[in-house]
Amino acid sequence: MKTSLTTELPGKLIAVEGLDGSGKSTQLYLLKRWLELRGLKVYFTEWNSSVIVKKATSKGKKRQLLTPTTFSLIHSADLADRYERQILPLLKAGYLVLCDRYVYTAFARDAVRGCSRTWLRNLYGFARHPDLTLFFDTPLSVALSRILSGRPQLKYHEAGMDLGLANDPYQSFRLFQERIYNEYLGMRDEFSFVTIDGSVSIEEQQIKVREIVGQSFDLPIYRWKTVK
Ligand SMILES: Nc1ncnc2c1ncn2[C@@H]1O[C@H](COP(=O)(O)OP(=O)(O)O)[C@@H](O)[C@H]1O
Numbered sequence: 001m002k003t004s005l006t007t008e009l010p011g012k013l014i015a016v017e018g019l020d021g022s023g024k025s026t027q028l029y030l031l032k033r034w035l036e037l038r039g040l041k042v043y044f045t046e047w048n049s050s051v052i053v054k055k056a057t058s059k060g061k062k063r064q065l066l067t068p069t070t071f072s073l074i075h076s077a078d079l080a081d082r083y084e085r086q087i088l089p090l091l092k093a094g095y096l097v098l099c100d101r102y103v104y105t106a107f108a109r110d111a112v113r114g115c116s117r118t119w120l121r122n123l124y125g126f127a128r129h130p131d132l133t134l135f136f137d138t139p140l141s142v143a144l145s146r147i148l149s150g151r152p153q154l155k156y157h158e159a160g161m162d163l164g165l166a167n168d169p170y171q172s173f174r175l176f177q178e179r180i181y182n183e184y185l186g187m188r189d190e191f192s193f194v195t196i197d198g199s200v201s202i203e204e205q206q207i208k209v210r211e212i213v214g215q216s217f218d219l220p221i222y223r224w225k226t227v228k
């Protein structure tokens with residue numbers, strides 16, 4: 001039987017969202033270690049990591065075959081695979097499921113690519129909303145300097161080159177990220193994001209993250225049961 005999207009499940013879904021370079025992965029990793037060391041059932045999953053969708057994604061991206069619609073559909077299939085085979089079963093099994101990026105990444109990026117916001121919300125209609133979404137709010141300049149300081153090779157889609165905003169990948173990346181940031185700000189209230197100041201130190205942010213998670217959930221409930 002299908003579980004309704006609003007049925008309360010034994011586990012909890014926690015997602016992090018924000019610009020590239022806003023510190024999401026750093027903070028989620030530290031949170032994961034903290035929860036694990038407290039003996040809690042934790043599962044981590046990240047955006048665009050489904051093994052079965054991987055080939056289509058990389059082939060489509062490499063050959064620049066994707067339109068905004070097919071790009072979005074592929075990412076949706078990626079989440080659907082992880083959602084149905086991992087996220088949902090583990091929520092039912094009482095895990096704290098940690099998602100490094102979730103549907104809001106698609107809502108932001110794909111809206112910037114020109115997909116209809118309503119279409120996107122329907123496309124991802126199979127996925128329940130997180131019990132807690134932490135939005136790492138970092139000024140664009142800070143996020144950009146963290147990412148661009150090493151002058152990395154930006155991938156075509158990562159830089160938003162498919163939007164034709166600029167010929168220079170770095171300039172394109174800046175313009176793309178600025179638009180994504182505005183999309184995130186527009187979703188903040190709609191989806192009850194809890195905002196973390198992503199511009200302060202890693203330690204200060206982690207203190208805040210732990211405080212919010214500790215206040216939001218009764219953590220001892222998620223402990224592994226010891227079998228006698
Ligand atoms: N609070 C912070 N202050 C300075 N640098 C940071 C901070 N948080 C993360 N970083 C660094 O910025 C880069 C991007 O961080 P990361 O956690 O990978 O961001 P995201 O997952 O949001 O793209 C990494 O090199 C990381 O070490």
Ligand SMILES: [Mg+2]
Nearest residue numbers: 024025026100
């Ligand atoms: Mg990351």
